[in-house]
Amino acid sequence: MPHEIRVPRLGWSMEEGTFVSWRKRPGEHVAAGEILFEFEGEKALQEIESLDTGVLQIPDDSPAPGTVVPVGQLLGYLLDSGESIPGESSSGSPHVPRQLPIEAAGFPTLAEARSAVAETQPPAATIASPRARRIAADLGLDWTVLTGTGLGGRVRESDVRAAALSLDVPSKPIPAGPPQTSEPKRVRVSPRRKAIANRLRLSSQRAIPVTITTVADATNLVGLRDQFKASGARIIPSLTDIVACLVAGVFKSHPHVAARWEVDRESLVQAADDGFHIGIAVDTPDGLLVPVIRDVGRKSLLDVATASRTLIEQARKGRLGADDMQDGVFTITNLGAFGIDTFTPIINYPEIAVLGLGAIRREADSFLDGRNTSPGRMVLSLTFDHAALDGAPAAAFLKDLSASVANAAACLMSR
Amino acid sequence: MTETQAPTDFDTLRRLYRTMQVIRQTEEELARCHQRGLIHGACHTYVGQEAIAAGVCAHLKANDVVFSTHRGHGHALAKGMPPRELIAELFGRDGGCSRGRGGSMHLFSPEIGMMGTSGIVGPCILQACGGGYSSKLLRNGTVGVAFFGDGAVNNGAFHEGLNMASIWKLPVLFVCENNQFATEVPFAYASGIADVGRRGAAYGITGVELDGNDALEIYRVAGEAVARARSGDGPTLIECRTYRTRAHAEGMGDFTYRTKEDVETWKTRCPIVRMRRVASDNPPAGLSADELSRQFDAIDEEIHDVVRDAREFAEACPPPSRDTATQHVYAELSPRRPSELGAPTSSRTITFSEATLEALADEMARNPRIFVMGEGIGKRGGNFLTTKGLYGKFGAERLCDTPICERGFVGLACGAAMTGTRPVIDFMFADFVLDGCGEIVNQIAKMQYMSSGRLKMPVLLRGCIGIGHSAATHHSGSYYGIYGQVPGLRVVVPSTGFDAKGLLRHALRCDDPVLFLEHREILQTKGPVPESDYEIEFGKARVVRVGRDITIVALARMVHLTLTVCDELEREGISVELVDPRTVSPLDTETILRSVHKTGRLLIVDESPAPYGFGAEIAARVGEDGFNDLDAPIRRLTGAFCPTPYSPSLEEAVVPGPRDVANAVRNLMKE
Incomplete structure (x- = not known):
């Protein structure tokens, strides 16, 4: 029996997505578990593993790369030796193959998102139910960038709510567009840019942000990194990695900071014991992404560093999966590399707090302890949602975090 | 002469x-x-x-x-x-x-x-x-x-x-x-x-x-x-x-059908002149x-x-204020508040028919102005046992068998209500009373308004509706959509004995004409009905089943039919909220809108044909006032636009069945 290769459902509400490309050539042998093709669902690009073993055969009418296809659409076959592609009439597909030209499909492909600065205009959803429109307006979302799961691609309430739930918040500005010529150039905003705008808008509508800052003694933090470097370790944790581990440690005495709003905003959900999933803001060519390092509280610093390195790499390649960006309870963003000291990061709603790391300064005029070697100092900027958290507990958290940064090695070993 | x-x-x-x-x-x-x-x-x-x-x-x-x-x-x-x-x-x-x-x-x-x-x-x-x-x-x-x-x-x-x-x-x-x-x-x-x-x-x-x-x-x-x-x-x-x-009406031409000479001749026979002449020819004594x-x-x-x-x-009289133009369509609300029970709590279980009979018997005992008219409702006790045992209690004048003259006794009921009694017209099948429709629509429904509220019209018009058991086309109609279009009528279509008893009692105590339409196929269904003296106000829907994903509005038998597929749909992950308006007029749009606000989807299941009907009205009202709550188009599942045929295979084809309801729900969930 030839094994059918069909478009998988990549989320509970996904009805269609973009077939991006084959990773195997026709006639090539494919083993179960090997990556067979790339597919872009509602949230991200995914590599799809083969479920079966056989020789890949791609029928002539199989969707071309870049085509929007419905879940269940037949893509090809894996054949055993001696088998051939079944006749077209006997495909037995319960789904009527529906190959929509991109223009009519209503959802931009990642390829288009990547070339968003180009002059092609990405298509958008053209219909939405009245209820979906109302809810999108309430949430400050632009429904035209969403994928409609209703009949004919109609955007429904569930699509809007799902989009609202999966939002992540950029915490630093996106690089400016192409340089202006004498003629003002109109650049159509990319879908990713729109998605980022939606998330920001949602955060600004929902959260009541307050930013507090403190100066932490970063001497030991820098020293710790130096020790990793001097030891010739294969992986050297970044400052963000170390701070993420320290934050997870401080969460144990401040569990109310590691929380998310429920959809109905009636309750706050605190992270389970040690299961602190912490997002890290990553600047990519396509815009800001916030992959989430899972279970930071249970991981060693090296494990965290390894995980974050992989995530950042995936993010920059545009290969981040949807799962990689979900369930965070806190986000860390670092603008120190740009020489920024203090800023007001935006909360990654429905999370309730975000930490901004500034540049580490060695201050030559410091005479704190009478020695010539001045300590490194770093500003910690904590934005918290006052709707969820009051000033005093937020300040207490930041104070403890500052102390933890000052004594990084001891805190890491005792956490 | x-x-x-x-x-x-x-x-x-x-x-x-x-x-x-x-x-x-x-x-x-x-x-x-x-x-x-x-x-x-x-x-x-x-x-x-x-x-x-x-x-x-x-x-x-x-x-x-x-x-x-x-x-x-x-x-x-x-x-x-x-x-x-x-x-x-x-x-x-x-x-x-x-x-x-x-x-x-x-x-x-x-x-x-x-x-x-x-x-x-x-x-x-x-x-x-x-x-x-x-x-x-x-x-x-x-x-x-x-x-x-x-x-x-x-x-x-x-x-x-x-x-x-x-x-x-x-x-x-x-x-x-x-x-x-x-x-x-x-x-x-x-x-x-x-x-x-x-x-x-x-x-x-x-x-x-x-x-x-x-x-x-x-x-x-x-x-x-x-x-x-x-x-x-x-x-x-x-x-x-x-x-x-003078002409038929002032300003109309008069001599296309009669002659000037005829008119002049008759003017000489003027009754007033004639009386003067007779009196002067034979003056009363002493004059x-x-x-x-x-x-x-x-x-x-x-x-x-x-x-x-x-x-x-x-x-010199002022014209009436335009603000009063729609006053007196219905009687002023009685100051007495109906005593509605939230839900049937009784341990006693009786049939739909027994429940309405109990309400009628109680009210007849309480109010000597109530009388019942219809074919075979006297000694026989009614074709559907609607008056069983009442003839012995209240006698022939109050349980009055009629000739087969629906227009006649409906028109009589109109005059009776105008003059202080409270007729209950039992017309057996709703189809039959269409011969008396003019009396209902033109007379009974309009009397309170045309008399500027000085007449009360406490007429209860009851009869069976509904398709089933090969009753064929003159014993199967529902018609509530038609009556729902008539200002001045109350239209009640209960689905349970509990509701029927409370609504019938309310009908027998209110001052408006009420069409009380009882689905024949549910008359023998049993349910809890308290013995107490409760009333159910008109225009209050009942949420029969609470759900999350889709609102279904249905009446009478369609309520029972819909309930048979709700569990199956629930297992598929579709949670149905079922609303029974209980009265078509007044219609409780508030409850329906509240439900649609929650679910975002609306299906109306109606045994009657779709055009201009019950479903059309609900769809329009939700479209007007609940537009932004809709996550999918409003759908109607209705009977075929067709007279009701006899053969079971044909009959089944013109009325929604459980599979139709389940599939309509599934399809609507995909929208």
């Missing part, structure tokens, strides 16, 4: 003369006002026919009841309506007898027993029967009088009314004013026999034929008829041969001819002043 000798009683003579003059001068003034454009609509005058109203009404007391036709000014004035109220009504003023709601053809003054005139030919005959039935039931000695033209006697209402009056010996006078033209069609052409009076024999009642321009003779005969009625000897048919000497003439002249002068005053009054 022989002329009746003047009576010895000069007061009666003068009274009749005066009434005729009031009518004549008021009508002539109205004709002038019509020419001047002061009358907005039609104006049908009674000029030439004054002797009849004067002669009959002279015998009536204020609580005797008159029902009349489109040519009713004379009857209203003769029954005692001041010319001021009549003229003001035709001017469309607030001081008019119907407060500006009626005009020439809808004159109401129930306070003086002027129960109304009608633009439809025939119903007044049936309503007078109703007045007679109330009199019989209340034993108050009153008489009902129907005035109608020759046009009405070839209408079914005449046949049905006279027959009912005969078999129940109702105290009624049927006064036919044969002015020889039904609008413009000659009676000689329209009737198989040349006269009306002898038709009485066909119904076993007294029939009389009179000179309709002879007030004294009419007075004499009417006196006998009223005495016959009051003494319990039944109705009388009186044909009065007369002629209207000279000159003295008599002066007395008549004095009356003329007096009436002249009365009519001038009336017109001035009418002109």
